[in-house]
Amino acid sequence: MDMTKQQRTPFVEALEAYCAQHMKAYHTPGHKLGQGISDYQRRLFGDALRRDLGVMYALDDLFQPEGPLKEAMDLAADLYGAGRTFFSINGTTACIEAMILAVCADGDEIVIPREAHKSVINGLVLSGAVPVYMESRFDAARQVSLGPDLESLKAAVAAHPAAKAVLFTYPTYDGIAGNLQALTAYAHEKGLYILVDEAHGAHFGFHPDLPAEALACGVDCVAQSTHKLAGSLTQTSMLHCRRDFPLTERVAASMNIVQSTSPHYWFLASLDSARQQLALEGREIIGRALNLARQVRKELNQILGITVFGRDIIDGHTVCGFDETKITIDFSGLGLDGVTAERELRREGIEVELVAGNHVLALITLGDTAATAEALVTACAHIAAHHEGAPLQQAGEELPLPQPHVVMAPRRAWNLPREAVPLEAALGRTAAENVTFYPPGIPVLSLGEEITADCLDYIRSKMAAGYKPNGPADGTLATLRVLKEVSHER
Ligand SMILES: Cc1ncc(COP(=O)(O)O)c(C=O)c1O
Structure with missing residues (x-):
């Protein structure tokens, strides 16, 4: 990777240079750099309006990039070790739809995990592909799915030897990373294309204590929500193809189908600058989040009635990595289910990411500080103190998702x-x-x-x-x- 080049933000630079020219606008959007907009909107959106431009030749074309956008996407590919990277202004949802559309034709079978995100189903509707579900392992004590293991993949492929591709969710929402190396080796041996929904893993490559990046495990295509855990604006994601992936051009054409023809330049600038931040400071900011998360986990585990699992979930077979910045807080020792715990946390001013069974999921990210980390622990301690000595109720139980019975595409x-x-x-x-x-x-x-x-x-x-x-x-x-x-x- 060329670190000198990584300091640049070619798309942001081009956008700023264009705005500095103060061109008179005779193009969309109709508000014309905010001039025609209500005072209310002007107060709401402020300076952002001056950079809200229609598609400008000077600013390249997301679907046929040749200038600053191409440079920005090439820098992202270089950072992530991809052959080619695409920016998405429609989130990872669009990336997942595009990669399925690129590899599967009408009637092709694709092996997917039981925990496939709904965007995978959208991709199946668009492509006409037929899902073949891999069974997932479920950790009943922790009430979380561990995803499929090698046996699950082997069984699905044995039953559907003509399958064209496999898609893995890596990691799960709870930060659990399967044995992607072994799964990839087997899938490639069977001639399957390997697609990965790495929505929750755009930060993996920036710290050695995080699970291995999907691309480093040898997969073909990876969709990442840069916005979820790596500092870009909501709705912005990246799709990476490995070097020499033979369907890269088809992926490019598919991204064209699933995205708006009017990409907001803020979104593209956000991806370009988030990539620069990761390149220059990734190790430090992700390392800081990891340290904070470790401290939070340690303190939470000292509160009577609250438990948080950590790297102990790694078994070296089904689970080979764990993202410690994901904090699944189990309140069952206080007799609370996830829904009640979420409600009580909200009363303490804390909003969490997800709720299930006996737990809530809290994220510690590059946006956290010692103070925000401590606030989470204090809120949980208040809740625990409030319930101390209360008769224990049966806490909510998260059931494993039922195995699907596919009738038709x-x-x-x-x-x-x-x-x-x-x-x-x-x-x-x-x-x-x-x-x-x-x-x-x-x-x-x-x-x-x-x-x-x-x-x-x-x-x-x-x-x-x-x-x-x-x-x-x-x-x-x-x-x-x-x-x-x-x-x-x-
Ligand atoms: C596992 C997984 N995949 C895909 C997506 C879709 O990502 P996005 O919101 O970036 O479109 C999500 C969103 O929550 C997700 O959790």
């Missing part, structure tokens, strides 16, 4: 006529919509799947525990959309 289900039926009457029918509890955005039920008793039980138990479904047209789930005709032909 999601795209086929998307195109067939549908009807709404009462939830109870949906048993045995084929789903015409996804049911997700967000976050983590993992569908319990996806388009084209049989609605089993296990699915309905899972949905009922989540709703009874106070979770709101996301995805169905009827948000109360009194009714569910199912296909009018069920055909078992793919």
